[in-house]
Amino acid sequence: MNDNSNANLNARQHRGAKRRAKTRADLLAAARHVFARKGYHDASILDITEAADVGVGTFYLHFRDKDEIFNTLIDEVLRILEEQVINEVLSSEAVTLPVIVRSIFHHAYAERDLFSIALASGAQVAQTIRVEDMIAQGLTRAFERATQSGQLQGYDIFLLARLVTGVIAQGIIWWFEQDDPGPEEMAQNVLNLLEHGLPASLFEENLLPPGTEL
Amino acid sequence: MNDNSNANLNARQHRGAKRRAKTRADLLAAARHVFARKGYHDASILDITEAADVGVGTFYLHFRDKDEIFNTLIDEVLRILEEQVINEVLSSEAVTLPVIVRSIFHHAYAERDLFSIALASGAQVAQTIRVEDMIAQGLTRAFERATQSGQLQGYDIFLLARLVTGVIAQGIIWWFEQDDPGPEEMAQNVLNLLEHGLPASLFEENLLPPGTEL
C-alpha cells in the first residue's frame, strides 16, 4: 500500500507539474499577444489572464508582476535568438559579419511581434537585458576578434558595436509598420551600407546648390 | 481718462500674461526634469506640479493632459533643432552630410536630457512627431538631392534614411549612460562609419577561427 500510495503521489505530482507548466505556457503565449496588441504599458494583468483563460490569481502563482512575465518573454526570445545564431554560424563555412547579420534578421522577422514589443518598450521598462544589449555584445565579441587580428585599430569598438546595432535595430523597427522588404533583402541593404558606406559625394558635394531653398 | 484706463488695462493684462507665461515655463522645466528622471509613464502630473511648485489644478490651466505637455516639450526641442541645423548649414561653405550630422550631434548633446526622453519613449507615446521621424526626413531630403544628381541608384532612400537615422540615434542614446565622447568626436565616429563602412575583413575572414569556442 505504501508503494502504491507513493506511486499515486508521484503520478499526482507529475500530473500537477504538467498542468502547472501548461498554465504557465498559456500565460506566456497570452502575454505575447496582449503586449503585441496593446503595448507594454497599456496591457493589464487582467488582459493577460483573460486571454490565457485563467483566473487573475493564477497569474501570481507563476509570475511576481508584469515586469517579470515581460522579462521572461524577452529573455526567452533572446535565448532562442542566441541559440539560432550560434547554430547557423556554426553550420556555415566561415563566420563573417554577413552570416551573423543575416541570421539576426531572419530570426527577428519570424518573431516580429515580440521584437517590436522589445524594441518599442525601449528604456521605458526595467528589463534585465535589452535586445540591443545582446546584439551589441555579439558584435563587440566579433570586433574584439578583428582587433586581435590587427583590424579596427583606433576604433572604440564598444561605441562602434552600438552604432552598428543602431542600424540593425532600425531595420527591425522598419517592420513595425510594413512587412517589406523581407529579411534577406533587409540584410542586404544593411550589409551594403556597413560594407561600403554611403556614396562619397554626400560627403563632399553641396547637397544644397546655391540658389536652392530648403 | 480713456488713455489712462487703457494703459491700466494693458498693464494689468501684461502683468497677468507675464505671470501666466512664467508658470507655464516653470511647468515645462519641471516636466523636463521629471520625465528625464522617471520616464514618461512613471511620471505623474502631481510629480510635475510639485516639481514646479504650483497647485495641481494649475497644470490644467496650461495643458490638457500629460501627452500635451510632453509633445509641447518634444515639439519645442525639434523646432529648435531644425532651426539650428538650418542656421549652421546655411552659414557653412557647402552643405554636406558631415555638416548636418555634426550639427545634429551638437544640439542633441546640449539637450541630452530631452533627447533621452524623446528617444527612450520610443513608439510608446502618442507623439505628434518623433525625433527619429524628423532626422529621417532631413536625411531623405538630402538623399533625394543626391539621387537627382545621379548617385544612390538602386537604393530605397527611405529605408536608407531610416538605417542612417539608426546610427545617429544610437549615438545620442549612447549619452544616456555616459557623457564621453563629446559631440565632435561622436560625429567623427559616425561619419567614419558612414563614409567608409566597416573593414572589409569583417565581411570575409572567419571571425571564429577553427578550434576557438564562443
Next chain:
Amino acid sequence: MNDNSNANLNARQHRGAKRRAKTRADLLAAARHVFARKGYHDASILDITEAADVGVGTFYLHFRDKDEIFNTLIDEVLRILEEQVINEVLSSEAVTLPVIVRSIFHHAYAERDLFSIALASGAQVAQTIRVEDMIAQGLTRAFERATQSGQLQGYDIFLLARLVTGVIAQGIIWWFEQDDPGPEEMAQNVLNLLEHGLPASLFEENLLPPGTEL
C-alpha cells in the same frame, strides 16, 4: 471746493452703483440662460460668468455661491408672479379660483424657462422658498376664506391645497417638452378637472372587462 468734490463723489458713487447694478443684472440674466440650458447641477459658476462676460471673481462680489444666485432668480420670479396675480385678481370683478389659476398659467407660460428650472430642481436644491410652496400658500388662503364661509368642511385644506398644487405644477411641467396647449386652454383643462372631477364611470365600472388582459 468742498461742494464740488462732494458733487463729484456723489456722481462717482452714482456711476459706481449703476455699473454695479448692471453687472448684477447681467449675471442674473446669464444664470437664467445657463440654468435653463444645463440644469442647476451641471451649471458651473464659470458657465455663468462667461455667459455674463464678466470675470470669475466678479461673481463673488454679487453672490455668495450658486445657491444664492439661484434663489435670487427664483425669488424674483415668485415676487413677480405674486404681483401679477394680485394685480389681475384685483382688476377682475370677482376673485374666483378660475381667475387665480388662469393668472398663474399665463405667467408661468411666459416664464417657462425659469419655471422649468424651478420645478425640475425639485427638492434637490436648498431653496428659501419653492414655487409649489407659494402656489400652495395662495390656494390655502383662498380655501381658508371658503372655509370661513361654510364650504370645505371636513377637508384638510393644507393637504387639499397641495393636491391642487400638484395638478397646476403638472400643467406647467407639461410645457417642459411641448408648447401646446397654451396657457388659456391649459387653464381650462385644469379647471375642468378641478370643477367636475373625472367621469363617475371611472369610479364604478370595471376598467378591465372580464376576459381582457392587461
Next chain:
Amino acid sequence: MNDNSNANLNARQHRGAKRRAKTRADLLAAARHVFARKGYHDASILDITEAADVGVGTFYLHFRDKDEIFNTLIDEVLRILEEQVINEVLSSEAVTLPVIVRSIFHHAYAERDLFSIALASGAQVAQTIRVEDMIAQGLTRAFERATQSGQLQGYDIFLLARLVTGVIAQGIIWWFEQDDPGPEEMAQNVLNLLEHGLPASLFEENLLPPGTEL
C-alpha cells in the same frame, strides 16, 4: 471523480455567487439610505461604499457608475409597484380607479424613502423611466378604455393622465415631511377630489369680499 470535482466546482461557484449577490444587495441597500439622506447629487460613491462597508473598487465590480445603481434602485421599485398593483387589481372584484389609486398609495407609503428619492430627483437625473411616467402610463391605459366605452370625449387623455398623476405624486411628496395621513386616508382625499372636484362656490363666489385685504 468527475462528479465530485463538478460538485466542488459548483459549490465553489455557488459560494462565490452568493457572496457576490450579498455584496450587491448591501450596496443597493446602502445606496437607498444615502440617496434618501443626501439626495442624488450630493451622494458620492464613497458615501455609498462606506455605508455598505465595502471597498471603493467593489462598487465598480457591480455598477458602472452612480447613474446605474440609481436606475437599478428605481427600476426595482417600479417593477415591484407594477407587480403589486396588477396583483391587487386582479384580486379585486372590479378594476376601478379607486382600486388602482389605493394600491399605488399603499405601495408608495411602504417604500416612502425610495419614492421620495425618485420623485425629488425630478428631471435632474438621467433615468431610464420616471415614476411619474409609469403612473401616467397606467392612467392613460385606464382612460383609453373609458374613452372606448364612450366616456371622456373631448379630453386630451394624455394631458389628463399627467394632471391626475400630479395629484397622486403630490400625495406621495406630502410624505416627505410628515407621515400622516396614512395611505388609506390619503387615497380617500385624492379620490374625493378626483371624483367630485372642488366645491362649486370656489368657482363662482368672490374669495376676496370687498373691503378685505390680501
Next chain:
DNA sequence: TATGAATGAGCGTTCATTCAT
C-alpha cells in the same frame, strides 16, 4: 493548484473659491 470577489492606494480631473493686481 486555481479561482475571482474584494480591496484601496493612487491616479487624472474638475471647479468653487481666493487674492494680488
Next chain:
DNA sequence: CATGAATGAACGCTCATTCAT
C-alpha cells in the same frame, strides 16, 4: 469694483494585489 491666474479639496475611476474558498 473688476479681474482671472492660481489653488487644492474632493471626486470618479482603475488595476495590481490579496486571500478565503
